[in-house]
Amino acid sequence: MAKKLYLENTALKARFEAEKSSFTGSDLAWLNNLRTEAMAQFMAVGIPGPKVEEWKYTNLTFLANENFTALTKSDHKKEAKIYFDKAYIKEIHGPAVVFVNGYLDRTLSIFEGLDEEYFSFFSEQPQNFKNLLENTLGSTSFNHLNRALVTDGYRLVIPENTVLDDIIQIIHIATSAAHMKSFYTRTAIEAGKNAQGQIMESFIGPDHVRYWNHMISDLTLAEGAEMSYVQYQEQGLQAIHMTELHTVVSDAANLKYLTFQLGAELSRTELIHNFVGERADIELRGAYLAQSQQSHDIFTRINHDKPNCDSNQFFRGVLNGGGKSAFQGKVVVGRDAQKTNANQSNKNLLLDRKAEANAKPELLIYADDVKCSHGATIGELDIDQLFYLRARGLDETSAKGLLVEAFISEVFEGWNNEILRQKFRDKAANWLKKR
Amino acid sequence: MLEIRNLHVNVGGQEILKGVNLTIKDGEVHAIMGPNGAGKSTLSYAICGKDGYEVTEGSVTYNGKDILALDPHERAGEGIFLGFQYPVEIPGVSNMNFLRTALNSQRRYRGEKEMAAVDFLKFVRACAKELDMDPEMLKRSVNVGFSGGEKKRNEMVQMAVLNPSFAVLDETDSGLDIDALKIVAEGINRLRASNKSILMITHYQRLLDYVVPDFVHVLAKGKIVKSGNKDLALLLEEKGYVGLGLEENAA
Ligand SMILES: Nc1ncnc2c1ncn2[C@@H]1O[C@H](COP(=O)(O)OP(=O)(O)O)[C@@H](O)[C@H]1O
Ligand SMILES: [Mg+2]
Numbered sequence: 001m002a003k004k005l006y007l008e009n010t011a012l013k014a015r016f017e018a019e020k021s022s023f024t025g026s027d028l029a030w031l032n033n034l035r036t037e038a039m040a041q042f043m044a045v046g047i048p049g050p051k052v053e054e055w056k057y058t059n060l061t062f063l064a065n066e067n068f069t070a071l072t073k074s075d076h077k078k079e080a081k082i083y084f085d086k087a088y089i090k091e092i093h094g095p096a097v098v099f100v101n102g103y104l105d106r107t108l109s110i111f112e113g114l115d116e117e118y119f120s121f122f123s124e125q126p127q128n129f130k131n132l133l134e135n136t137l138g139s140t141s142f143n144h145l146n147r148a149l150v151t152d153g154y155r156l157v158i159p160e161n162t163v164l165d166d167i168i169q170i171i172h173i174a175t176s177a178a179h180m181k182s183f184y185t186r187t188a189i190e191a192g193k194n195a196q197g198q199i200m201e202s203f204i205g206p207d208h209v210r211y212w213n214h215m216i217s218d219l220t221l222a223e224g225a226e227m228s229y230v231q232y233q234e235q236g237l238q239a240i241h242m243t244e245l246h247t248v249v250s251d252a253a254n255l256k257y258l259t260f261q262l263g264a265e266l267s268r269t270e271l272i273h274n275f276v277g278e279r280a281d282i283e284l285r286g287a288y289l290a291q292s293q294q295s296h297d298i299f300t301r302i303n304h305d306k307p308n309c310d311s312n313q314f315f316r317g318v319l320n321g322g323g324k325s326a327f328q329g330k331v332v333v334g335r336d337a338q339k340t341n342a343n344q345s346n347k348n349l350l351l352d353r354k355a356e357a358n359a360k361p362e363l364l365i366y367a368d369d370v371k372c373s374h375g376a377t378i379g380e381l382d383i384d385q386l387f388y389l390r391a392r393g394l395d396e397t398s399a400k401g402l403l404v405e406a407f408i409s410e411v412f413e414g415w416n417n418e419i420l421r422q423k424f425r426d427k428a429a430n431w432l433k434k435r
Numbered sequence: 436m437l438e439i440r441n442l443h444v445n446v447g448g449q450e451i452l453k454g455v456n457l458t459i460k461d462g463e464v465h466a467i468m469g470p471n472g473a474g475k476s477t478l479s480y481a482i483c484g485k486d487g488y489e490v491t492e493g494s495v496t497y498n499g500k501d502i503l504a505l506d507p508h509e510r511a512g513e514g515i516f517l518g519f520q521y522p523v524e525i526p527g528v529s530n531m532n533f534l535r536t537a538l539n540s541q542r543r544y545r546g547e548k549e550m551a552a553v554d555f556l557k558f559v560r561a562c563a564k565e566l567d568m569d570p571e572m573l574k575r576s577v578n579v580g581f582s583g584g585e586k587k588r589n590e591m592v593q594m595a596v597l598n599p600s601f602a603v604l605d606e607t608d609s610g611l612d613i614d615a616l617k618i619v620a621e622g623i624n625r626l627r628a629s630n631k632s633i634l635m636i637t638h639y640q641r642l643l644d645y646v647v648p649d650f651v652h653v654l655a656k657g658k659i660v661k662s663g664n665k666d667l668a669l670l671l672e673e674k675g676y677v678g679l680g681l682e683e684n685a686a
Binding site (some may be wrong): 382383384385387388389390391392393394395396398399402403405406407409410 | 483484485486487506507508510511512517519522523524525526527528532533536537538540541544576593597
């Protein structure tokens with residue numbers, strides 16, 4: 001018998017049946033039908049096994065056996081507040097939208113300064129998410145699972161010619177009540193013609209609490225729109241963290257995206273981009289740091305189907321102890337996508353013999369007048385640099401920390417916000433000292 | 436006082452230093468000269484504790500302390516400074532950040548208070564100015580894009596900031612034009628004091644016109660084969676290593 005590519009988890013199906021009546025929007029027939037259908041689609045495919053190409057570096061076999069259940073409402077106000085205080089960046093001021101264990105928390109959120117008419121939440125207005133959820137184009141099995149079990153999420157619609165000045169902080173908190181639970185959130189950001197906005201999303205949670213969160217974000221930029229979007233992940237070391245970002249950019253639109261993966265036992269960041277207009281420009285930056293027992297998996301796919309568009313990918317990772325990482329980046333330049341500029345760079349630093357970095361860049365070009373580059377390296381710390389620092393008085397950990405900071409900070413340089421640049425730099429600098 | 440006794444050092448499984456003896460008292464300036472490949476840099480690395488420079492025999496003590504038992508940063512904390520023959524480039528780490536981290540690490544090691552950011556800034560700028568280095572260069576990454584001479588000058592700025600009690604300067608003079616050499620020499624002379632000592636490694640005696648040593652030693656094939664005063668350097672200059680019966684190895 002041939003080995004199955006996808007794995008089954010019947011517990012998820014049982015959970016779906018049990019949870020059915022208490023879902024958000026369970027009074028809405030369209031939503032019930034949609035959930036039921038999505039669950040069936042998920043069960044028909046299953047959890048990607050180790051032989052599935054897209055998941056070759058991240059083994060999800062455990063997901064077929066572990067039983068993640070639905071969250072029961074519990075009192076976690078005090079704990080959530082502690083994490084809020086840690087995650088909320090005061091220097092940025094500005095509004096914050098807070099989700100706790102997959103649900104909007106209005107008490108912790110800061111709506112002051114937020115244009116609330118631009119926001120809606122799935123738990124409050126599920127009908128606003130109907131189109132989004134009905135679109136199954138290119139859905140993976142986890143897409144289906146997310147649609148079937150979606151707990152909450154936000155939709156931000158920035159009207160045309162509107163510029164949001166403040167960085168909006170979106171904070172996803174998990175508390176100890178989330179142990180052996182899973183939650184599925186959905187994000188939609190739609191920037192109208194020439195609209196501008198900035199999102200800083202962070203994920204935080206306790207150590208020693210095992211949960212699985214999965215979030216899908218859809219980002220749609222109309223003509224001339226400009227968005228910057230940051231995802232910063234510093235969850236506890238047993239969390240399973242998965243995000244998918246799907247973007248569609250129109251003429252002369254511009255996206256700047258940055259991900260920084262620091263926490264979780266397993267993280268998976270999928271970035272899927274489609275150009276539907278010309279002269280558009282996207283920039284993807286990413287940094288990941290892994291200690292023993294941690295793995296980060298970055299998966300990017302950029303479809304250049306239109307001419308005159310630019311994409312730049314810049315990813316750096318540092319792996320310590322038995323930490324693991326994977327970068328799978330694929331760029332497809334279609335026949336009509338002349339004058340495409342597509343660059344991709346992935347560099348990894350191994351601090352230990354047990355550490356492992358995988359890089360699989362792929363470039364498929366069907367147009368003839370394009371400029372494309374890609375490069376991937378995996379190296380170690382330079383012993384001469386290390387000795388130079390140590391001979392000047394830095395102990396070994398500090399010396400390594402400074403070199404790690406320098407290596408990773410290339411990702412943050414050129415980011416449009418000084419406060420975030422500094423915060424991330426500091427996080428990278430202190431990373432080796434902390435654990 | 437630095438005391439090196441019968442020091443044997445292996446590099447890459449090969450014995451490079453074969454029993455070096457050297458005593459440098461406080462306030463003294465010693466010069467070590469010698470042909471390429473004699474083991475001069477090896478001696479400096481062994482004193483400062485670079486990985487791969489394996490001491491197989493002998494001892495090095497500084498002010499009575501066995502420094503071979505210390506990590507490189509601890510040796511730095513004890514007041515030992517190495518001016519590198521080939522200063523290392525460190526992209527992404529600014530000179531300023533590097534120096535502040537280094538100084539405060541050393542201060543912490545000695546149980547002293549760290550220097551506040553503002554005071555540090557003033558102090559470093561003053562040090563750079565004295566060595567004729569544009570303070571703007573302090574913002575740049577360590578040695579990245581610096582010319583050979585600028586790198587050597589940067590070593591001297593670091594030495595001025597860290598204010599060591601014992602400095603090993605490995606061919607600090609090479610690659611410098613005469614003006615730069617004078618500035619660097621002034622920097623070294625400024626460090627001279629009754630409680631400080633310096634070990635200058637040099638290939639030529641040129642530097643010794645500006646920093647006059649108390650003792651000159653010749654290192655050849657892993658051993659000190661001759662010692663004397665500054666006249667020994669002049670003799671070497673005149674007769675060459677070959678003239679003194681010391682063959683010059685290919686580098
Ligand atoms: N890292 C190394 N690996 C192997 N051999 C080395 C290394 N460093 C130095 N050597 C050898 O040790 C000898 C002494 O080198 P070095 O101390 O640099 O001499 P000097 O500074 O006097 O020119 C040379 O033969 C050199 O080839
Ligand atoms: Mg040398």
